[in-house]
Amino acid sequence: MTTALGTAPGTDFAPRTGASRQLAGTGTLFRLALRRDRVMMPVWILIVSGMVLAIPGSLESVYPTAAERADAMESMNSNSSMRAMYGPVFGDSLGALSVWRIGVYAGVLAAVMSLVIVIRHTRDEEETGRQEMLSASMVGRRAPLTAALLAAFAANAAAGLLIAAGLAGRGAAGALALGLGVAGTGMLFATMAAIAAQFTESARLAKGLTAAVLGAAFVLRAAGDAGTEGGTSQAFSSGGGSSALTWLSPLGWQENLRAYAGERWWVIALVGAAIVAQGVGAYVLAGRRDVGMSFLPTRPGPARGRLGTAGGLAWRLQRGSVLGWLAGFLVAGTVFGGMADGAADIVGDSENTRDIIERMGGQSGLTDAFLATIVGMFGMIAALYVATSVLRLHGEETSQRAEPVLAGAVGRLRWAAGHLVIAFGGAVLLMLTAGLGIALGHGGDTGAVLGACLAQLPAVWVLGGLAVFLVGAFPKAAAASWAVVGICLAIGWIGPALDLPQAAMDLSPFGHLPKLPGGDASWPPFVVLTLIAAALVGAGLAGLRRRDMIN
Structure with a gap:
């Protein structure tokens, strides 16, 4: 008799190493996650990438000449409200204007997509009791978390590749930088959601905590960009213009990658380091608690109901x-x-x-x-x-x-x-x-x-x-x-x-x-x-x- 994972319940784990035991069943859980999200994930990917790819054509009809784009850049950078909404414009090319108009919001959408995927396949599975049933079979302690992060990685990689491929004709380096920035932001919040899932017993609360951090990141970036002194096009295009508040926000990191405006590739390394650090933290926490439990247990209610x-x-x-x-x-x-x-x-x-x-x-x-x-x-x-x-x-x-x-x-x-x-x-x-x-x-x-x-x-x-x-x-x-x-x-x-x-x-x-x-x-x-x-x-x-x- 075999289980849904294709192995007998009493299969001996002895031949496996410690790492193999921790990740046993990851591939099957990953395929299960892709199957469960076969509708939701493509829709999110198309929304994230489609909104980015639609912007250059619309901006080209609005600002067809280099002079109009330069005037728009000056106007946007001198308006603190517009900088708070979209960030500064780092260049007067059509690609740079497109990144200004949609880059931050594409990162936000990728972050929301990622936190939904990760929490759906980690804390939500534990909350409903399905994870406990799967764990009775040949599933390692860290397999569900690994499968969830792989699913988030697949979704973000697909969105990033579509963005890079769709904008390659307007500049390969800028297209690649924007695609990596959006995908990196998504994975940054995927690993953050993985940490939140370890601290709460409720999927709803885990989503709320991660979404609150995302909102705070947006506010920090907006406040930093709006309050930047010397907000002129010359200051921004010359490499300055980013405040400390902007650098405190992960959305500010994506902005300061500066796709189509003299790419700063080292920012990708910063994002990657943060992803690895948060991922390691999530793995450490996942190995130190029981399935279904959390580090911040739910507070017991009153002895007598009030509802x-x-x-x-x-x-x-x-x-x-x-x-x-x-x-x-x-x-x-x-x-x-x-x-x-x-x-x-x-x-x-x-x-x-x-x-x-x-x-x-x-x-x-x-x-x-x-x-x-x-x-x-x-x-x-x-x-x-x-x-x-x-x-x-x-x-x-x-x-x-x-x-x-x-x-x-x-x-x-x-x-x-x-x-x-x-x-x-x-x-x-x-x-x-x-x-x-x-x-x-x-x-x-x-x-x-x-x-x-x-x-x-x-x-x-x-x-x-x-x-x-x-x-x-x-x-x-x-x-x-x-x-x-x-x-x-x-x-x-x-x-x-x-x-x-x-x-x-x-x-x-x-x-x-x-x-x-x-x-x-x-x-x-x-x-x-x-x-x-x-x-x-x-x-x-x-x-x-x-x-x-x-x-």
């Missing part, structure tokens, strides 16, 4: 996430609101840039178009929150934590309703918070900005409704809701820059909403999208009520 309703339980489980999202929306809204009055200075005399902003934000005045663009981006990011919150239902079910709740007097619909109120109601709070932040930073018509933010909700709810439908009716395909939200985000972000036809833009529910503030609003799009969202939620709840729960 009397399913809604109270849902809030207790998701309150940390909701408060974190609210804080992020408030800060980001204030920053972007402060940039609105300078939109004309950012655009300058570039008619192409003006056209792109107006395609994203409507044909109203440039300030209103800029605000409408920012509001639309907040709406698409809020859709990520809703999808995450709805998928918490699926996580509770697959981890079998829902069973004890449903074994009592709580019905399925009541249990699901608690999470859905947090998801859909939380989206309302997020958009209101974003509107307040924008109003604080901009100082304009608060009512108009709040109304514009709330106008995004029907589209947000449609994507949330799709997640509910998949969780309820097709739970094995629930992760596909991430892909749909990612595609809508890509359409909204790079579609106007690529001047996609309206038929392509209408694939996203956000493409059917009026551009507010400043645009003309009519009721039919709001009513239709809200009805679609309600129908999807209803169908999902009906499926959840009738199907068997996942064991």
